[in-house]
Every structure is written in C-alpha cells, then in structure tokens.
Amino acid sequence: MTQPIATSREVAERVGVSRSAVSRVFTQGASVSPQMAERVRKAASELGYRPNALARSLITGNSRIIGLVVAYLDNFFYPQAIKALSHQLKQRGYHVLMFMAPKTAGDVDDVLREILDYQVDGLILASVAMSSDLTEQCRQAGIPVVLFNRTQPGANVTSVTSDNVAGGKQVARLLAETGHRNVAYVAGWEGASTQQDREAGFRAGLAQAGLTLNGRAVGNFETEAARQAARDLMSAPGNRRDAIFVANDHMAFAVMDVLRFELGLRIPEDLSVIGFDDVPMAAWPTYDLTTVRQPTDQMSIATADTLLTQIKDPIAAPTRIELACELIRRGSLRAR
Amino acid sequence: MTQPIATSREVAERVGVSRSAVSRVFTQGASVSPQMAERVRKAASELGYRPNALARSLITGNSRIIGLVVAYLDNFFYPQAIKALSHQLKQRGYHVLMFMAPKTAGDVDDVLREILDYQVDGLILASVAMSSDLTEQCRQAGIPVVLFNRTQPGANVTSVTSDNVAGGKQVARLLAETGHRNVAYVAGWEGASTQQDREAGFRAGLAQAGLTLNGRAVGNFETEAARQAARDLMSAPGNRRDAIFVANDHMAFAVMDVLRFELGLRIPEDLSVIGFDDVPMAAWPTYDLTTVRQPTDQMSIATADTLLTQIKDPIAAPTRIELACELIRRGSLRAR
C-alpha cells in the first residue's frame, strides 16, 4: 500500500490557503506573512511534504543539478577531487549527476547527451574530452561546461588546471640543481593536455639547465603500462639513468615497484623518482615520493565558482584558469 | 543569444502532426507507423530535439535516477565499487545522483531528503546508515533502498554484502594452520556491521582453533587511526605478536608502514599481516598483502538487480544478500 508523497495541493487544502501560498513558503525571498509561513510549515511537516524538485525545475528552467563526468577513477587524484567538487557544489545548493566515462572518447558524447536530457544547469568534465559538436550544442543551449584538470586546445571552453608547464619546469630545475645528468620521462596518455604540458615544461626546464631528455616511454596514466614503461626504459643498453620523472603519482608508484622489486634498484640511492599530483600515498613512507602538488581544493573551488558564475551569466566568455602548483621534496630524490 | 532546446511541439509543427505522435515515437513500445517514426526522427534530429527527462518523469512518475550515497571515498574499495555500480545501472538505463555523506551519521538524513526531492526511483547507501524514520518514509513513498557493503541490524532493509563472518573465520583458520599463536586485531569503525562481522568471525575462528585474540586496537577505517592502532598494539610490553589481522586493506597498508618504517620490523619474517577487501594495491609487490577478496562486481550486480526488482515490484520483501568471499594468500603471511 504505497502512500504517495504529499503534494502542495494537499498542504494547501489542509491549511485552507492557495497552492501559491504554499509555494511561496518554500521559495527563497518570496513574500509571506510569518503566521502563514508557520501554519504552512506545520502542515507540511505533518504530511511529510517537500516540493517536488522535478516539477519546480520544469517551470523555473533550472534543475540545480550539475553533470559530472569522470574517467580515471583508479587514479587517487580523482576520488579526492570528486569529494571536493561535490562538497563545493553542495554548499552552493547543487547536486551531482555522475557519469563514468569510457576512456575511449567515442562514447562520451552519447552519455553527455543523456545527462543533458536531465536539463543539468552545468557540466564538469574531469579529464574527459567532448566533441566540438557537443561543445557547440551546449553553448547554444546555454549550458556552461568546465574542463577539470584538462584543457582542450582548439575548443573555446572554460578549463581549470594547475600550471602543468611550470610544474614540469620546476621538476627539471630541481633535478639539474641536485646534480642529475641522465634523466628519463614516463609519459601519460599522449592525448591529455596535462601530459603534454608537463612534458613540455620538463623539456624546456632541462634545456635551460643545459640538459636533454635521455629516454622516454609512455605509461598512458595506467598502472600496467607504466610498469612496462619502466622496464623498457631501464633495459635500454648502456644507459645509466640517475632520475625518472613520471607524469603522475599513480604511475610513479608502479614505476618504483618495478625498479625495486624487479630490477633490485634502490630509490633514491641508485635512481631518483619524481611524480606529479601529490596524492595522499605519495607521503607514505613506502614511497616517500618527491612530487608536484596540485591544489585540489583550490581547483575544485575555482571550478564550482566559474561554473556557477557562468550559470548566472551565460554570456561570460570562456576562461582558462591555471593555478600555481608546488614542488614537494621528499625522500625519493637524492642530491648527487 | 541562447537558443533554447527544441520542444516536442516544435517537432510536431515542423512535421505537421500532433505532439502525441512525437511522444510516441520516443516512447518504447508505443504504436506508430514506420513512416511517421521516420519523419519525426528526421525532424527531431534536424532540430536537435530530445525529450525532456524532467517533464517525462513528472508524468510517468519515475525519474530513472538512482541516488547513491558514499562516505569512505579514500578507501579504494569504493571508487572501484562506484565504477561498477554506475556501470551496472547505466546498462539498465538508470543514472546516478551522487552524494558524499559526512561520516558522522547525523546529517545523512538531511542529504537523503534532498536526494528524495528529485524523485529518485531508488537509493543505494554505500557504507552509510540512515535513520529508521527515513527508512520508514522511503518505504511509504515506495522508494526501494539497498545498503551496499553494510547491513543495518534492527532495520528491515535490503542489503548486499559479502559474507564477512565467514571471511573473518577463514582468516583465523589460515593463521592457526600456518602456526601463528599470538594474533592481534585492528578494528574498523565499531558502528559498522562489516567491522562487527569480520571481528566476530575472526574470534569464532580463533576459538575453534583453540586460540584467543591477543590484543586489539581500533583503527576506525582511517589511515591515521590505523597507524596509531599499530603503535599501541606493538608497544604493549611483553607481547611477542606473530600476526595482525586488520579489518580492511586500507588500514592494513597503514599498519604495515608503521611496522616497517617506525618499528623496523620485517613482514612476514617478524610478523604476518592480513587485510580484507583485496583492493588493487594489495597485489602490488610493496605490500603483497594476504587478504580476503570481496567480489566487487558481483556485489554491484546484485545491488543493481535487487534495486531494480524492487522498483518494478515495490511489494517485495527486503532481502539480505550475502556473497561468498575468497581468501587470497600472498607474501605478507608466513608459515611459522
């Protein structure tokens, strides 16, 4: 015997007022007398009434739902980020409709369309790309999109990242200063702007220090591929590397495991390793990883802020927000 | 110049048919002639029309949205589970409205109510408890609830877990068989059924083997608390423990780090460590953790299945689904 949830009509009838009155009581900044408010609230709580968000959205034209698309949930950076994002949005009265994207960009559009069917007020793409078709469609529909931890070169779309180029440069400078001369790089997925920027910054930094990159392998931001990258890098004959910069912490852990357990190397005595992100595990004594800290909380705040700004003011031009990141020096790096 | 998304009326006018006709074309199992379907679809795609899910929900009474509440996102078990859950639900045509619960159970109800405002068709609580008030309210409103990886003793509510008692027992048996005689336990948050069941099973298993628990500390399912638990356990004077069973992998890693780096102990030579969950990191050579594998995918499938069953048939009685779990023996355990 499923008893349906009370409607505003029932509350109105019980109190003997109009449905508009009930509506106003539950609407921010509407004008109602205190006694009306009290009587309505009382009846509402007796009946267990709460406004139907869907019906409200249908008429106000905004759902207070933000679509969030995530791909790399196995990288610890993202659970952290999701938590922060969801927290920020909640504080602002928004909710998160989440979707796990396939890493292959093909199907993302389909899924995005499904999300759009729910009249989301905005869209956050965490390390996910969308077609320029869909970007355009969102623009036309007036739905702001923010790219989180990724930029999309050609597309004229808002993004929030840290300054990955500067981060890469800092790593190069640190390695040079600490006497490393034979450094290699483990790349992430080549299509990712974060990967590209970190590498570009790293190479530029090395060049400034009079060094060149001596070895490169692709780890695709995945554990297994990163392991293989480490093996490939170290099996190249005649090379005596003294440092590896890995495009993110997630892969750096995999690389360190291979160096230690398969190749019997000591870190940092035989080799320094540097990562990127500063996920919590990087601080664990087992890894004690020197890395570049991305300001997750600030990035989340900036994402929520710009998204909501654009929701309020759809004419606003896309911005590219780039936050400073900080080198965190730990035991995986040794001066030589 | 924000161009609004096309409505069914516009499509209807363009084709010269009624809005009902358009609706039928986009409704499963409605009767439309092939030529009607084709003309409407053509016009729809030209105008970029897709049915408004909110308006549809308002009238059909189901939103195809499932509310998902999660608390412990820093435990790697959950990102995995979320991924699996979201995947399962997507396959069945549902979407996930996500919320991060505060670990303090107080505010969960508030948040749940917000989710309910969106007329979700069902609710999944991952390691989160709700008040019996709200449980009752959901029952009355006909909204099925499934507890994922947690049971709620008094409450008559559906849950999906692995057989934590059996898991704990297996651990005890294994430790006994491999000659451990002085075993301690690091507990999770005491309010959690998983914690309680694992400990109960473990104690029962020890008793069957003629052993008793020799030391216990509470790690609350948190890294820092687990570290402290390890310190407390090992600093008890006169004790020569040979094994620690930790209530989940997430804490086990923290415990291992303390044993190795603060206390200078070797695992498993000086001490065996066993965890619970079998998160991906457990297989990494650094930890190589003996643990009890929870069947994440099966649990997710079971959760999605029962939830959707109950959505279709709201009269169905709550069930308590308990899936077998499997002991995974790795290097952190040594026969003595």
Added chain:
DNA sequence: TTGAAAGCGCTAACAT
C-alpha cells in the same frame, strides 16, 4: 494508427 483533451506538481505574472 493518430489527434484532442486532460493533467503530472509546481511557480510566476497579474490582480486584489
């Protein structure tokens, strides 16, 4: 198979 009419639950002018 198709169209006309009614209404899901709510809010937003417009009066009063």
Added chain:
DNA sequence: ATGTTAGCGCTTTCAA
C-alpha cells in the same frame, strides 16, 4: 500579503 490564472514539456487516456 494572498488568490487566480496560465503554463513549464511531456505522456496518456479516450475517441475517431
């Protein structure tokens, strides 16, 4: 400050 009216975009009887 409150009630009346209209309508958000859609689906669903009911007739034809």
